Amino acid sequence: MASGLKSRILYRTHNDETTNWAGSWTMLIRPKTLPSPLGERNSIDVSTLEDEQEVTEPGRRASVTMSVQGAMEKDYLDAMVQLADTKLDFLVLYGTEGLGSIAKYAFTGFVDVNPDEADADEHLTMTANIAVSTVPVKITDDYTVTTTDGKAFTVTAAG
Amino acid sequence: MAKPFMDYESIVVTRLTYYLEQEYSARFPDLQVVTDDLITRPSRWPTVWVRAIQNVERDRELEGDRIVGVTATFQIEVYDNASQENAKDVGDSVTAIMKSMAFDGIQLPEKDSVSSVWRVIGRYRRYIAADDVL
Numbered sequence: 001m002a003s004g005l006k007s008r009i010l011y012r013t014h015n016d017e018t019t020n021w022a023g024s025w026t027m028l029i030r031p032k033t034l035p036s037p038l039g040e041r042n043s044i045d046v047s048t049l050e051d052e053q054e055v056t057e058p059g060r061r062a063s064v065t066m067s068v069q070g071a072m073e074k075d076y077l078d079a080m081v082q083l084a085d086t087k088l089d090f091l092v093l094y095g096t097e098g099l100g101s102i103a104k105y106a107f108t109g110f111v112d113v114n115p116d117e118a119d120a121d122e123h124l125t126m127t128a129n130i131a132v133s134t135v136p137v138k139i140t141d142d143y144t145v146t147t148t149d150g151k152a153f154t155v156t157a158a159g
Numbered sequence: 160m161a162k163p164f165m166d167y168e169s170i171v172v173t174r175l176t177y178y179l180e181q182e183y184s185a186r187f188p189d190l191q192v193v194t195d196d197l198i199t200r201p202s203r204w205p206t207v208w209v210r211a212i213q214n215v216e217r218d219r220e221l222e223g224d225r226i227v228g229v230t231a232t233f234q235i236e237v238y239d240n241a242s243q244e245n246a247k248d249v250g251d252s253v254t255a256i257m258k259s260m261a262f263d264g265i266q267l268p269e270k271d272s273v274s275s276v277w278r279v280i281g282r283y284r285r286y287i288a289a290d291d292v293l
Contacts, residue, residue: 005223031221071220071227098222120261123218123228123288150222 006098007034009068009130010153014087014108021106021143025091025153028080028111029070029128037092037105037136039064064132072115072124080113080128090130091145091155099145107136167231168194168211170293171260175207175235178256183249190249200276205239205249217286228288233262236280243277250279257283260293 010025039062047054070076089108093100109132116125147153176192183190189203194210201208213232220227235253239245254264262283287293 005221007221032218034221071218121230121286123286150224 002094002096002102004034004094005096006093007031007095008093008098008100009034009066009128010091010093011083011088011111012091014089020157021089021091021139022155022157025089025145025155026079027076027151027153028090029068029076029126030073031068031070032125033069034092035064035066035068037064037066037090037107037130037132039132061135066128066130066132068128068130069116069125070128072126077113077115077126080111083111084113085110087133090132091153092136093145098150099147100140102140103138104140104143104145105136106139107132107134109133165287165289165291165293167287167293168233171211171233171257172209174260174293175209175253175256179207179249179252182252187245187249200274201238204241205237205245207249207253208236208238210234210236212282213284218288226289228286230284230286232282232284233257234280234282236278239277240275241277243279246277246279250281254281254283257281261285 009028009031011028012023012025015023041061042059043056044059045054046057087108088111089106092105094103095101109130112129114127114129116127118124142158143155144158145153145155172192172194179190179192187205190205190207191203192207192209210233211231212234215230216226217230218227237246237250237253239249254266257264262285265282267280267282
C-alpha cells in the first residue's frame, strides 16, 4: 500500500513506434491530484425475457479527458502552451519513489492547458486537460524509469 | 533538497520598523519594534511587539517536496505608558502597514491599563504562496 505522493505524469513528443516506450521523458506538471487515465467500464445488457432480472456482460471503457490540476508555474505553463495540438506520448507513474514501482501506464494523446480561478487564499493553479487517444497500457514491469532531478526522466526496457 | 521559502517574518518586522519610524520619529522618538518573548513591561514607549503565532502549510502537491504556501498569522501588540489613544493610534498605523502587505486584520477589543500600561492587540493573517511578493 502506498500513498499518492510522487505519482507523476510525464510526456514526450509522440513516437511513431507506439509500442516502444523507451526514451527521454519530461514531467508535464507538478500535480495536486492525478485522475485516472482509464475510463469506467460500462456493462452491456444481455438479458432475455427469460431472465428475472437484467444481466450484463462487460462492455468497454468510457472515453477519458484527464484534468490534472497543479501549481501554475511559468515554465510548465509555457511548455504546455507550446505543445498544444502536438501529438504526445504520456506516461503515468504510481509509487512514492516517483518512478512507477507500483504501476506505469502509457498512452498517446493531446494536452491543452488553462489557468484556474485565482483566489486570494490559495496559490495559483492550472489544469492540464489531456485527451486520451489510445487505450492506456500497463507497462509496470516492462520498463525501468530513472531520473536525477525529478524533471527529466529516462525510460529503458527492462532486461 | 528544497528549502522553505521566504523569511516573511523578517520582511514584516522590517517594514513595520521602517514605516513606524517614518511616521512617529518626531512624536515618539523612543518607539521600538521588538520580537522578543512575551513582554511584562517594556523599557521604551510605545513598544510594538510582533509575534508570528501560526504558520500552517497548505496546498500540498503530490511531489510533496516543497512548501507551496502557508497561512501565516501574526499577533501584534502595541504598548504605551501615556494613554490608550497613543496605543490605538500606533495600532491603527500597524494595521495600515499590515494591510499594505494584504494581511487581514482583526483588532481585538481587549484593552489593558494595568500599572499605567495601555495596550491594543491585533491579529493579522494571510495566505502566502512561495513566489508571492509581500
